[in-house]
Amino acid sequence: MQDDPKSLKKEKDIDQFVDVGLSEYELERLENIRQNQAFLSTIDLLQASEELKELSRKKASQKGLKRLQREPVVKDLLPSRKSLRLQHKEAETLTLPKEKPTYTQPQFVKKAAGPLPMEAINMEEGFTLSSQLQQLCSEESTQDRKTALDLKDYRAALKSMRITADQVAKVVYDRTFSVAFHPSTSSLFMATGDKLGRVGLWNMGGACGDDGVLLFQPHSRPVCCLSFSPACSHQLLSLSYDGSLRCMDLNKALFEDVYDISDGLKTFDFLSHDCSTLLVGNWDGEVAIVDRRTPGNSHESLHSMDPKTLRCVSVHPLQRQYFAVAESWTVNIYDSRCLKKCKSSSVCELSGHSKSISSAYFSPHTGDRVLTTCMDDTIRIYDTSAMTGNSPLLTSIRHNVHTGRYLSKLSAVWDPKLEACFGVGSMARVRQVQVFHESGELLHTFTDQDNLSTVQSIVAFHPTRNALAGGNASGRLHVFTDWC
CATH class of the missing domain: 2.130.10.10 (YVTN repeat-like/Quinoprotein amine dehydrogenase)
Structure with missing residues (x-):
């Protein structure tokens, strides 16, 4: 089995730090990283991860009806809200409504009778x-x-x-x-x-x-x-x-x-x-x-x-x-x-x-x-x-x-x-x-x-x-x- 190019590159990166004067702990950490990368390359975990990502990006069938074109929603531009305290004004007194608002069912316009x-x-x-x-x-x-x-x-x-x-x-x-x-x-x-x-x-x-x-x-x-x-x-x-x-x-x-x-x-x-x-x-x-x-x-x-x-x-x-x-x-x-x-x-x-x-x-x-x-x-x-x-x-x-x-x-x-x-x-x-x-x-x-x-x-x-x-x-x- 051929070595993974990515793992070979990491080994070279570790070797170049040996002559720099790293501590024993740092060298041991780099060696652990190298061994982990070598293990992952043997079980093809990185490739499996990419395949799972590809599956998650899979879209539903595009056959049949095209996407429904909806009218763009135009939002009203309201003035920016300012703090009354910073304007040195008294706070507004709000009163609760006497009756709870009633929920109204959406109205469906029925088709006219006849063919x-x-x-x-x-x-x-x-x-x-x-x-x-x-x-x-x-x-x-x-x-x-x-x-x-x-x-x-x-x-x-x-x-x-x-x-x-x-x-x-x-x-x-x-x-x-x-x-x-x-x-x-x-x-x-x-x-x-x-x-x-x-x-x-x-x-x-x-x-x-x-x-x-x-x-x-x-x-x-x-x-x-x-x-x-x-x-x-x-x-x-x-x-x-x-x-x-x-x-x-x-x-x-x-x-x-x-x-x-x-x-x-x-x-x-x-x-x-x-x-x-x-x-x-x-x-x-x-x-x-x-x-x-x-x-x-x-x-x-x-x-x-x-x-x-x-x-x-x-x-x-x-x-x-x-x-x-x-x-x-x-x-x-x-x-x-x-x-x-x-x-x-x-x-x-x-x-x-x-x-x-x-x-x-x-x-x-x-x-x-x-x-x-x-x-x-x-x-x-x-x-x-x-x-x-x-x-x-x-x-x-x-x-x-x-x-x-x-x-x-x-x-x-x-x-x-x-x-x-x-x-x-x-x-x-x-x-x-x-x-x-x-x-x-x-x-x-x-x-x-x-x-x-x-x-x-x-x-x-x-x-x-x-x-x-x-x-x-x-x-x-x-x-x-x-x-x-």
Whole structure:
């Protein structure tokens, strides 16, 4: 092994002091320095230190949206403050206000009711959607053409999925609240909603927009629920806290009104196979049945459930008259044919939660399972094949879901390609996304030191391809796939 040039130089520096007449202590100190430098050069510690510094300077992915240009802040020039004591003046007498100042919530300007043009806010004025993008979004859903996988093949597919720098992009400017995959198999096309009402579209590998990203703003508050219509794949439905539910139609290049209230919408699902009827839930514990074929943007009927809170609704995939509602500390399953205006009786109950429930979803093929995520740090799977009385608990998995106020809540979601498997983000320090079997077995953990360094609060699976997307607090999507 060759000597380090730096250590050789230090040896020469020490030798030149020997003839100067240094004391024995000083010569011993210089010899210790020489030996330490020689040891460090043998273990390459200095080189490792430089590599660590280089890693710390590593920037997040620059693909996707460019940096948001903000207006420069102009500060008023105030006169310099002078001491009253030095000016030989009496001190001012200050009196406290009689009442404490009240905090006012920031005002959000809601978009006007009615259709909105699809104007990409990250593109120049006059930009129009490309015919290639419209053709991609109009591809027929392949949901009925899924090939059945056994658990062994599914595990192998998970292990084959990777992430690269090209599979990370900034799709919205603020915190991710929702993510959805388009069912197309010719390209990976995703949508995501953020904290300030924006909806971003990302055609991975596409040339349209900023690295395939187009950004729109049909809402003014968090877009907490997104879904491409299984019946019309060129339509994307988005729901927001601002009380609006809109349908983005790429063929018409419009955001059409579907449902609108003053504020507080939380969740929705398709109540009919043709997606013409929707089940919409709000923060006040009410569930509305909305028929898109009816003129206007109101509901057909409104039903009060839990007056405290309502987090999630999920419709049974086969028997669509049944739907699950996450209410406070329990999940109830109702029959839409037997609903009353208030105090409706549930068909069965999923109990055992000790804190509020973030989400509850029927399994995608049979509906024989319900997957819940609860703030008591537990993911639960219930058997709902009987749909009577109190559904039995099958599996309980401990999982930290306490994200704090600056991250979206973690929610476990089913993989539509296999009935018994689901994915969820993680708060573990090695940032990751985990995939479990309904038995509680951990099937795979997605990690990547170079391209995954943040918590993936929101996750979504492609309905047919081996692809998983995770969204973080800065509006970036991270995609694991075996796409060639």
